[in-house]
Amino acid sequence: MRPREWKFKAGLAILVGALLLLTFPWIQWRAAPSRVIDVVIVDKTVPDISYREHKGLIWLLNQQKIVDQSGAGYQYDKSYYGYHPHKTGDERMRRLPATLRGADLIYLADSYGIYNSVHSKEEREEQIEELVYGGMNLTDVQKIQAAAMTGTTIIAEHSILAAPTAQSVSRQLQKMLGVEWKGWAGKYYENLSTEVPLHIMEKYTEQTGKEWSYSGIGIVLIHHEGEVIVLDRQDLRESGMSISFSKENSDKYNVERSARYNQWFEVVAPKSGAETVANYKLELTSSGSAKLRRAGVPAQFPAIIQYEQKSHQSYYFAGDFAERTVSPLMVQYKGWDKFVGSFIPDSSPNAFYWNIYIPMMKTILSYIESRQVYIYESDEEESIQKRV
Numbered sequence: 001m002r003p004r005e006w007k008f009k010a011g012l013a014i015l016v017g018a019l020l021l022l023t024f025p026w027i028q029w030r031a032a033p034s035r036v037i038d039v040v041i042v043d044k045t046v047p048d049i050s051y052r053e054h055k056g057l058i059w060l061l062n063q064q065k066i067v068d069q070s071g072a073g074y075q076y077d078k079s080y081y082g083y084h085p086h087k088t089g090d091e092r093m094r095r096l097p098a099t100l101r102g103a104d105l106i107y108l109a110d111s112y113g114i115y116n117s118v119h120s121k122e123e124r125e126e127q128i129e130e131l132v133y134g135g136m137n138l139t140d141v142q143k144i145q146a147a148a149m150t151g152t153t154i155i156a157e158h159s160i161l162a163a164p165t166a167q168s169v170s171r172q173l174q175k176m177l178g179v180e181w182k183g184w185a186g187k188y189y190e191n192l193s194t195e196v197p198l199h200i201m202e203k204y205t206e207q208t209g210k211e212w213s214y215s216g217i218g219i220v221l222i223h224h225e226g227e228v229i230v231l232d233r234q235d236l237r238e239s240g241m242s243i244s245f246s247k248e249n250s251d252k253y254n255v256e257r258s259a260r261y262n263q264w265f266e267v268v269a270p271k272s273g274a275e276t277v278a279n280y281k282l283e284l285t286s287s288g289s290a291k292l293r294r295a296g297v298p299a300q301f302p303a304i305i306q307y308e309q310k311s312h313q314s315y316y317f318a319g320d321f322a323e324r325t326v327s328p329l330m331v332q333y334k335g336w337d338k339f340v341g342s343f344i345p346d347s348s349p350n351a352f353y354w355n356i357y358i359p360m361m362k363t364i365l366s367y368i369e370s371r372q373v374y375i376y377e378s379d380e381e382e383s384i385q386k387r388v
Contacts (some may be wrong), residue, residue: 028334034067037368040103040147041080042096044134045110045159048085051076053110056324056353060361062331069102076327083114083133093133096140100147104368108144108156109322111136113164135164141172148176153368154314157321158185158266162224178274178307179316184267184297186221188241192232196220204228219282221267221297229295235288239347241265243303243356245278253277253363256355260347263320267297270305277304278356280318304360315364321357337362 039061043054051058054076061074068074077086081094100106113134148154154177161170161181174181189195192214201212203226214232219241221229244258261280270276280303284292292299305316328340341354 029065029332032065032334034065034071035365035369036069036071037061037066037365037372038069038102038104039066039074039079040096040100040106041074041109042082042107042111042140043080043109044082045112045114046080046083046085047114049077050325052323052325053320054080054107054322055327056357057107057109057322057361059324059328059331060337060358063333063337064362064365066365080109096143098143100143100152101150103147103152104372105153105155105365106144106147107322108136108154108160110157110320111160111165112162131164135166136160136169136173137166138169138172141169141176145172145176148309148312148314151312151371153312153364153371155317155364156314157317158264158319161266161268174271177305177314177316178271179305179318180269180271182267182269182297182301183224184221185224185264186219186229186267187264188217188219188262190217190262192216192218192220192230200228204230221295227295229291229297231282231284231288231291235285235291237283237285239283241283242281243278243352244281249277254359256346256351258346259351259356260349261303261319261352262349263323263352265303265319267301268305268316268318270302271307274305274307276302277306277315279303321352324353 041054041057043051045053058074058076058079066074068079077084081096084092084094111134114132115134116130116132144152144154156173156177161173161179162183162185165173170181173179193212193216196212196214200220200222203222204210204212207226207228214230216233217236217240218233219231219236221231239260241261242258243261245253245255247257249255250257265280279300282288282292282299284299289299301318303318305318307314307316328336337354337358341351341358344351344354346355
């Protein structure tokens with residue numbers, strides 16, 4: 001064989017091998033059967049068609065080939081109950097059906113709501129005027145409770161316990177989820193001078209009598225009654241804030257032991273019988289610790305709370321876990337989540353989504369599937385006993 005011919009054939013073989021290697025995960029994904037898990041998604045905070053508050057969840061369901069009872073895949077713009085900005089009139093508010101019984105999972109992504117706002121030159125500078133739609137109501141909660149009694153798993157995220165949800169409704173949700181809400185919410189900012197919403201700055205000025213002059217990295221905490229705490233670069237260590245798991249829970253949920261976290265969070269505590277699965281930790285200097293002590297806020301508090309009951313289990317994610325501004329690529333690619341996660345450094349703001357949220361949700365979804373089999377076998381056994 002001539003050298004040129006040999007080189008050509010060798011190069012062709014390498015190219016074909018590389019293409020097969022790259023397409024094999026796609027073939028595996030296409031060949032795998034769909035998984036039927038009926039998921040009810042509630043998102044009342046959809047001001048535009050980015051669908052950011054439930055985007056991370058929908059991507060995961062599609063990547064895992066999870067479909068609803070009719071065999072249809074989940075869609076960003078259709079597969080949720082809440083506010084639909086692309087529709088008109090009454091169709092904009094898609095309310096929960098008469099019953100949620102039979103659902104495998106109810107996922108309460110966000111209930112902060114939609115507001116009429118006056119915008120200034122900068123998009124972040126807006127004055128909230130009037131609630132258009134939002135908050136969890138008593139009817140919502142009663143339907144969710146009825147479904148939970150029949151075995152539906154409940155997952156709820158940050159904001160559903162706070163206004164505009166009425167306090168009486170919030171207390172019912174807290175009881176159902178095994179969570180005690182402390183009234184504090186916060187967020188990590190890369191730049192305190194340009195990213196913090198104007199209404200928080202105004203509350204700070206009302207509280208202190210000082211103009212907002214902060215800049216650089218920081219964490220802002222705000223209480224539902226109006227108190228504001230600002231932790232700037234003088235108060236924080238380099239990592240700022242993290243979420244961490246014990247070795248036992250890291251193994252149980254197949255997640256990394258810790259990751260950086262920089263989205264919205266809440267200060268909560270577990271009620272009796274509930275378990276703290278993971279904790280937030282604010283990495284503070286002595287000045288930062290002193291600020292929190294004066295306000296009675298702990299530097300470490302639950303990020304994920306699980307509540308196991310006879311009929312069902314629930315998880316409270318005390319943050320914006322499913323929020324994504326951009327949809328990840330490669331939905332139809334087996335193992336893509338593990339591939340991406342293996343290359344993301346722990347310090348990256350994306351590490352949480354790929355190395356904590358996705359593997360944890362995969363574990364929960366697998367648990368839900370196992371319950372489907374258990375319930376089916378139990379029903380079959382009961383039916384046989386009745387015939388005998």
